[in-house]
Amino acid sequence: MVKIKFISLVGLLIGFIVSFSTNINATIIHSERSLYRNIIVEDKAELRCLKFNVKHRKSNQSCFFKNNPQKLVFNYTKLLFSSLLLIDQPKRILIVGLGGGTMSNTLHQLFPDVAIDNVEIDPAVISVARQYFNFIENDSIHSQVQDGRIFVKRAILKKKKYDWIILDAFNGDYIPEHLMTKEFLQEVKQLLSANGVLASNTFSVSDLYNHESATYHAVFGDFYNVRNTTNTNRIILTSQQGLPSPDKMALRAAALADKLSPFGINITDVLKSITSTGQLQDWPDDTRLLTDQYSPANLLNQK
Secondary structure (H helix, E strand, O other): HHHHHHHHHHHHHHHHHHHHHHOOOEEEEEEEEEEOOEEEEEOOOOEEEEEEEEEEEEEEEEEEEEEEEOOOOHHHHHHHHHHHOOOOOOOEHHHHHHHOOOHHHHHHHHHOOOEEEEOOHHHHHHHHHHHHEEEEOOOOOEEEOOOHHHHHHHHHOOOOEEEEEOOOOOOOOOOOHHHHHHHHHHHHHHHHHEEEEEEEEEEEOOOOOOHHHHHHHHHOOHHHHHEEEEEEEEEEEEEEEOOOHHHHHHHHHHHHHHHHHOOOOOOHHHHHOOEEEOOOOOOOOOOOOOOOOHHHHHHHHHO
């Protein structure tokens, strides 16, 4: 447990240094105050980044290389592709939290025939993604201005199913608290197809780490943690079909390597970043679950 925390803190320091260095000589090309946050688009050389400014703190939400748009910038977006080690060919994908639309664009390039639903609560974010980040929309790729939880509830009523659900909502401070609870995860689980995979972007150094882990485990059983020392993100990865064996994932990684390489994804390295909670449970058994009545915001304020 001490080792995990130490690695996470090193990753946090590296992330701070990278974030600081990318702000030097950056040019703000767009700035606005939306209903939810201050939105900033910055250019520095070939890098363009979308940032949210909340409570005097800027956080990178999405970046892309203007000279090579398909190459992914963020480590966590690359880790999200660990999902393809659990599912062969997704047909319908749901992304909660748009950012600059980088993930949606990448998935469209990889799977041109896949239907993608992007859900974003802030209409200004969608507008910025369209104008500054080449966000692709067509007959198969849709964006909807809606709270993620409301979308999920309505999708259940419509009996929708998704092969791959990506939870990547972030309000500038943390994941919105109503998108972390046991009740919400139970709702999301209803949207997964028989072979469906869920990937959630969370963090390794949060005060909520144990509570998030316990809550996901209560709903989905054992899951994969996907993380490395590059930054403090961790992907919680689970599947309706249970977790495949390491040998099966290794075979899938070998088959995917060439396809993912142009996007800057080394899927073999991603595979090395995966651990199973079935082999390593790093939270206490009596950890309290996050529920609609037990607010994560209260925990974040505990020091």
